[in-house]
Amino acid sequence: MTSSTCRVKWYPGKGGAFKFRVEYKKGDSESSESWQNAFLGPENIWKSATLSSTTKYCVRIIALNQQDYESEPSDILEFKTYDRGEIPTTNVNEFTKECTADICVGDTILFTERLFSKGGITAPGGDATGLNHNRASKTHIRMDMSVTSFGSRVDDAPQGVYVGERTVAAHVVRDNFRSVREISTSSNVGTHKFNQSRLLGLEVIWQRTTPKETSTKHDLKRGDIIERYLSQLEQFEVYRKPWLDEKDRLNLRNELDLLEDNYVFNPHVPKWA
Numbered sequence: 001m002t003s004s005t006c007r008v009k010w011y012p013g014k015g016g017a018f019k020f021r022v023e024y025k026k027g028d029s030e031s032s033e034s035w036q037n038a039f040l041g042p043e044n045i046w047k048s049a050t051l052s053s054t055t056k057y058c059v060r061i062i063a064l065n066q067q068d069y070e071s072e073p074s075d076i077l078e079f080k081t082y083d084r085g086e087i088p089t090t091n092v093n094e095f096t097k098e099c100t101a102d103i104c105v106g107d108t109i110l111f112t113e114r115l116f117s118k119g120g121i122t123a124p125g126g127d128a129t130g131l132n133h134n135r136a137s138k139t140h141i142r143m144d145m146s147v148t149s150f151g152s153r154v155d156d157a158p159q160g161v162y163v164g165e166r167t168v169a170a171h172v173v174r175d176n177f178r179s180v181r182e183i184s185t186s187s188n189v190g191t192h193k194f195n196q197s198r199l200l201g202l203e204v205i206w207q208r209t210t211p212k213e214t215s216t217k218h219d220l221k222r223g224d225i226i227e228r229y230l231s232q233l234e235q236f237e238v239y240r241k242p243w244l245d246e247k248d249r250l251n252l253r254n255e256l257d258l259l260e261d262n263y264v265f266n267p268h269v270p271k272w273a
Contacts, residue, residue: 003053003082007171009045009106010061010074011250012258017063017071022046024059029076031058044259045105045173053084090169090205095239101190102252103200103233107172108241111233115209117161167208168220174201177259185260186253195231202226 001007008022022039025031038059039046051057058078063071082088095110103109176199177184188194204224220226243249250258 001079001081002088003084003086004051005047005049006051006057006059006079006081007045007047007106007173008059008077011255012044012063013071014258016258016260018042018066019064020044021062021064021070022059023062023073024048024057026052027056027058028078029058035060047173051081053081056080090241092167094241095169097240097242098237099240100234100238103172103230103238103240104249104252104255105172105175105200106243108169108205109172109202109233110167110169110239111228112165112167112236113232114162114235115164115166117163165210166220167210168202169205169207170202170226171205172200173203173225175199177256181260184256186257189253189256192231195234196229198230200228200230200233202228 010020012020019040019042021037023035024038025033025035027033038048056078057080058076060076061074090108092110095108099107099109176197180194180197183191183194183197202225204220204222204226206222207220209219
């Protein structure tokens with residue numbers, strides 16, 4: 001959450017739902033403001049980027065079946081946006097939950113990936129100037145390459161020269177659950193096929209490279225959306241920040257079981273995460 005944005009995730013009830021409607025209003029739950037529609041669709045995560053700063057909001061979710069019959073509204077979520085211009089900071093010490101085998105959409109994660117130069121070889125401590133050239137050459141060194149540029153395993157990059165590491169803090173904003181639905185079950189979590197097929201969309205918060213000389217114009221910027229397969233992320237340990245309602249967060253296995261029943265006929269009242 002910032003001065004103008006928020007991201008809300010919820011879980012469908014047992015049996016799933018065909019789609020969800022997000023409603024919001026200014027003020028607290030007792031406010032006389034009328035509820036406004038903000039989102040209608042099958043996803044169980046919603047982001048708004050048009051909120052007013054230093055303002056209280058209420059959000060609730062309504063589930064609908066394929067005939068547009070509605071459930072009762074969910075419990076109301078209340079929050080307040082930051083002051084205008086205030087950017088919430090996120091430091092390494094806030095990532096206290098190890099989640100290498102349990103990364104979910106809605107998590108804020110910290111991960112590391114190796115950086116490579118593609119092509120030539122540079123001596124340790126060598127001159128890093130000229131590394132931003134865009135000429136295609138077998139001996140040209142590119143500093144915008146990570147392990148993910150070569151494949152899902154470090155062994156897939158024998159032609160790359162290791163030059164450092166990049167640590168990235170990011171929001172997990174989407175995955176390809178529906179396109180790999182046939183393997184996205186709790187029993188397949190952690191299997192090779194699942195890890196190779198599950199593709200996560202990540203919104204970058206910040207990045208740090210080691211050593212610092214590896215920083216180039218190709219560095220990731222705040223707000224960039226990048227994609228990583230689960231197998232790529234889990235080459236190193238992955239940590240996440242606790243959720244605001246950590247006790248209500250479902251692990252990946254339980255969430256996939258719920259989503260398997262999604263997009264069916266009977267609406268159910270969602271539960272906040």
